[in-house]
Amino acid sequence: MTAAAALAPSPPATxxxxxxxxxxxxxxxxxxxxxxxxxxxxxxxxxxxRMRDGLRRTKAAAATAAGTLTIDSYTxxxxxxxxxxxxxxxxxxxxxxxxxxxxxxxxxxxxxVADAGFPVQVRHGSARPEAIIRAxxxxxxxxxxxxxxxxxxxxxxxxLAESVAHWARGCELLATLAPAPRTAHLETxxxxxxxxxxxxxxxxxxxxxxxxFFVRHGIRSVSLSYAQQTHxxxxxxxxxxxxxxxxxxxxxGVDRHLVLYTYMGVYPRTAHGATRLLEDSAxxxxxxxxxxxxxxxxxxxxxxPTVQENVRALETAAAAAARTTPEQADGGDxxxxxxxxxxxxxVLDLGDDLGRALRTAFARGLLDVPYCLHPDNAGRSRSFxxxxxxxxxxxxxxxxxxxxxxxxxxxxxxxxxxxGALLTTSSRYDSDPPAPEGADxxxxxxxxxxxxxxxTLRSAMLVQQEALYAVxxxxxxxxxxxxxxxxxxxxxxxxxxxxxxLDVDYYGQPYKLMTSAILYKQASLRGFPKxxxxxxxxxxxxxxxxxxxxxxxxxxxIDVELAGASREDAxxxxxxxxxHVVEHxxxxxxxxxxxxxxxxxxxxxxLSGGKFxxxxxxxxxxxxxxxxxxxxxxxxxDWAGEKVLSLAADRPFFIDxxxxxxxxxxxxxxxxxxxxxxxxxxxxxxxxxxxxxGSEREADYAALVTRMRESGENPAKYAWYLELAxxxxxxxxxxxxxxxxxxxxLTGLDALWQVSAYPKLPGVIAP
Amino acid sequence: MRRRSLDILLAGTASDSHTWNLxxxxxxxxxxxxxxxxxxxxxxxxxxxxxxAARRPQLLVLASVNGHGYRDGLGAVRALRRAGHTLxxxxxxxxxxxxxxxxxQRALLLEAGCDRxxxxxxxxxxxxxxxxxxxxxxxxxx
Numbered sequence: 077m078t079a080a081a082a083l084a085p086s087p088p089a090t091x092x093x094x095x096x097x098x099x100x101x102x103x104x105x106x107x108x109x110x111x112x113x114x115x116x117x118x119x120x121x122x123x124x125x126r127m128r129d130g131l132r133r134t135k136a137a138a139a140t141a142a143g144t145l146t147i148d149s150y151t152x153x154x155x156x157x158x159x160x161x162x163x164x165x166x167x168x169x170x171x172x173x174x175x176x177x178x179x180x181x182x183x184x185x186x187x188x189v190a191d192a193g194f195p196v197q198v199r200h201g202s203a204r205p206e207a208i209i210r211a212x213x214x215x216x217x218x219x220x221x222x223x224x225x226x227x228x229x230x231x232x233x234x235x236l237a238e239s240v241a242h243w244a245r246g247c248e249l250l251a252t253l254a255p256a257p258r259t260a261h262l263e264t265x266x267x268x269x270x271x272x273x274x275x276x277x278x279x280x281x282x283x284x285x286x287x288x289f290f291v292r293h294g295i296r297s298v299s300l301s302y303a304q305q306t307h308x309x310x311x312x313x314x315x316x317x318x319x320x321x322x323x324x325x326x327x328x329g330v331d332r333h334l335v336l337y338t339y340m341g342v343y344p345r346t347a348h349g350a351t352r353l354l355e356d357s358a359x360x361x362x363x364x365x366x367x368x369x370x371x372x373x374x375x376x377x378x379x380x381p382t383v384q385e386n387v388r389a390l391e392t393a394a395a396a397a398a399r400t401t402p403e404q405a406d407g408g409d410x411x412x413x414x415x416x417x418x419x420x421x422x423v424l425d426l427g428d429d430l431g432r433a434l435r436t437a438f439a440r441g442l443l444d445v446p447y448c449l450h451p452d453n454a455g456r457s458r459s460f461x462x463x464x465x466x467x468x469x470x471x472x473x474x475x476x477x478x479x480x481x482x483x484x485x486x487x488x489x490x491x492x493x494x495x496g497a498l499l500t501t502s503s504r505y506d507s508d509p510p511a512p513e514g515a516d517x518x519x520x521x522x523x524x525x526x527x528x529x530x531x532t533l534r535s536a537m538l539v540q541q542e543a544l545y546a547v548x549x550x551x552x553x554x555x556x557x558x559x560x561x562x563x564x565x566x567x568x569x570x571x572x573x574x575x576x577x578l579d580v581d582y583y584g585q586p587y588k589l590m591t592s593a594i595l596y597k598q599a600s601l602r603g604f605p606k607x608x609x610x611x612x613x614x615x616x617x618x619x620x621x622x623x624x625x626x627x628x629x630x631x632x633x634i635d636v637e638l639a640g641a642s643r644e645d646a647x648x649x650x651x652x653x654x655x656h657v658v659e660h661x662x663x664x665x666x667x668x669x670x671x672x673x674x675x676x677x678x679x680x681x682x683l684s685g686g687k688f689x690x691x692x693x694x695x696x697x698x699x700x701x702x703x704x705x706x707x708x709x710x711x712x713x714d715w716a717g718e719k720v721l722s723l724a725a726d727r728p729f730f731i732d733x734x735x736x737x738x739x740x741x742x743x744x745x746x747x748x749x750x751x752x753x754x755x756x757x758x759x760x761x762x763x764x765x766x767x768x769x770g771s772e773r774e775a776d777y778a779a780l781v782t783r784m785r786e787s788g789e790n791p792a793k794y795a796w797y798l799e800l801a802x803x804x805x806x807x808x809x810x811x812x813x814x815x816x817x818x819x820x821x822l823t824g825l826d827a828l829w830q831v832s833a834y835p836k837l838p839g840v841i842a843p
Numbered sequence: 844m845r846r847r848s849l850d851i852l853l854a855g856t857a858s859d860s861h862t863w864n865l866x867x868x869x870x871x872x873x874x875x876x877x878x879x880x881x882x883x884x885x886x887x888x889x890x891x892x893x894x895x896a897a898r899r900p901q902l903l904v905l906a907s908v909n910g911h912g913y914r915d916g917l918g919a920v921r922a923l924r925r926a927g928h929t930l931x932x933x934x935x936x937x938x939x940x941x942x943x944x945x946x947x948q949r950a951l952l953l954e955a956g957c958d959r960x961x962x963x964x965x966x967x968x969x970x971x972x973x974x975x976x977x978x979x980x981x982x983x984x985x
Binding site (some may be wrong): 490 | 882
């Protein structure tokens, strides 16, 4: 069983396998009922073997997919002689010349591939579709796309009147040549037009009108398209408007669904930009209730994509869709709906013959596609991108809609303005994510399979294993007991620096995944005066920390707490621990460290003995000012500043006395110096930055409540912890040392993801 | 020096269905004070010849981005010159499939009677050419 067959909902049990190539509309309806978005490529190859391979691999993709036969340009414009000549010469064609191949060859291509769980649609772009429709129905297919307006105005000089006549005949041919029990299916292309800069109200109206045209000419199963534009909110309005208009204007017995096209304008040129735009389109489809998505690939901006690239795009879109939940919305009287409805009504008012009505509407400029140069288009409408990113009308010519109230009609669109508007989406996606702060990590993790097989990760894991061994050896030697930490709780460390906790539903209660187990460490002192965890933590860090090389969403801490201890006691344990780990890894795996580019000399000062230096936060701020780096005296040292200090040092050192407000309520305030905390960070030398954070802990009930209120925390949420505090929590000091940060420091690797087997970077969706 | 506004005819080449480049060029030319008739994409040679005869433009701008520009442009220029049209004709865009200008193909176009061949995106050179042409027109009219 293929992956697609496993993922796709089973066909209805009708007693034995369905021998017909499945009905396109019924397949999409079944998938929608099962909550699965159907994804589909644009894929076409001249060679039948290659085409068959492309379809098989589409079917085997880890996605609920439908197949596509995209037709070549010669066949599209009706030049079958040229298509045959090109085939004979072996010249490359940009699609499958379905009308040049005998039907038997296309049937053979589809045999065993197209079935009820994998329907195949023919995509072309012809204003004269009859020959293509004859060829596809002869090959046993019954689904295609197009439309009298959308396959004419943007691409062709064919007069609209001719296209309308050809498409009327085409619909009737399709309905006749794919008789029951087959179900002819037609998708409108009217939701795309020139790909960009047409305000959604017009696209929705054209898509609906073409669907209605199909139905009037005998088609009983239609899909209505809409192409992703510039604004997710406006696009969702458009899809909901299309659904509502379909309910209002299409006869009840007609099968229908919505199909979204991933952005059809100038596509992002970077791989990350292209992927993110594709993912956004998949999310849009699910949120706004489209049942099918036609994807684009990351190769789109450069050349015709390969099968592999198509499959990757399908799987990327399917994965993004699976992570998205539909949004309930009534599709109310949105601006898009109202505009679209005015267009639809204006056309339907022109008479019962919809083909004639469409021609009249264009002739009178009631429908007027902005920037479309076709001789039958009035060419008086103009659109613009408003400051919020929505597409709106600046000029409406004779159309039954009004220009946008604040449109700058007095400043007409310039050539540069047009270029800017055309490139808005690609520039936005190519430039995101923003250049990382202190970017010492220029690259991101490869796909997980590649990463797991990399020799660098293997070396890093050998070092990590030895480091963990040494941590446990050292702490047990000092009389600490290892406990296993909790994973979820009603509250967790409120933390700082913009990191958030992940919510989980715990028997109906809102629980959090641990950002750190600090509260449990303090509680545990009752039975375990010296304890430690190797604790997994999840912190949803702000996306801009993805490039620091020092943040992972999932990481581990060596979490240490000792009762009755001072800050200096905790620092002595931290320094001793770090020293022991460094000594151990250099005796256990020196060759691994050297292969990674580390030298024992890098740790000479660290291992030279003696206490690590300390400075206060205020001194660190002054030192940074000396380096020309501005640092707020009331806040955490920023990442760039921390790096400067780290680079300037030749052995690890402590920064003490952070200002209140920069840390959690559990860091004890210095009784002699209000506003200063009895806490510390341990900073590695060599640019590796913070390794550990620690403090003397606040344990007094009243002080804790006060500190919680000061930091904006609701004490009621911390009931279990405060109850223990009221009964009495031992005074203590402790610290958490980031395990991955420690291993990065030991190995000298550039980024934390290189020392995590399953890296999750802030803001990056990863397995 | 006073500059006169020109009547310019703009057209996509016969096999090129792209539109946005033509929309951009129309705005670009209009911003420089000229009047533009835009024939749109996929203009076959006979239509181009007919339109030149009917509209009598002072300049024809051919644009192509589909890689067939050298070939299609050559056909268009030859057809125009054969029909006796002497107006200035210029072409520009992504004219070949290789992604860079081809001097031999360019020479063929010039030899066939094309007045200028502009590299892709070189609107600066196009602007300078328009200025020269408009200035010459002024003097000729004086």
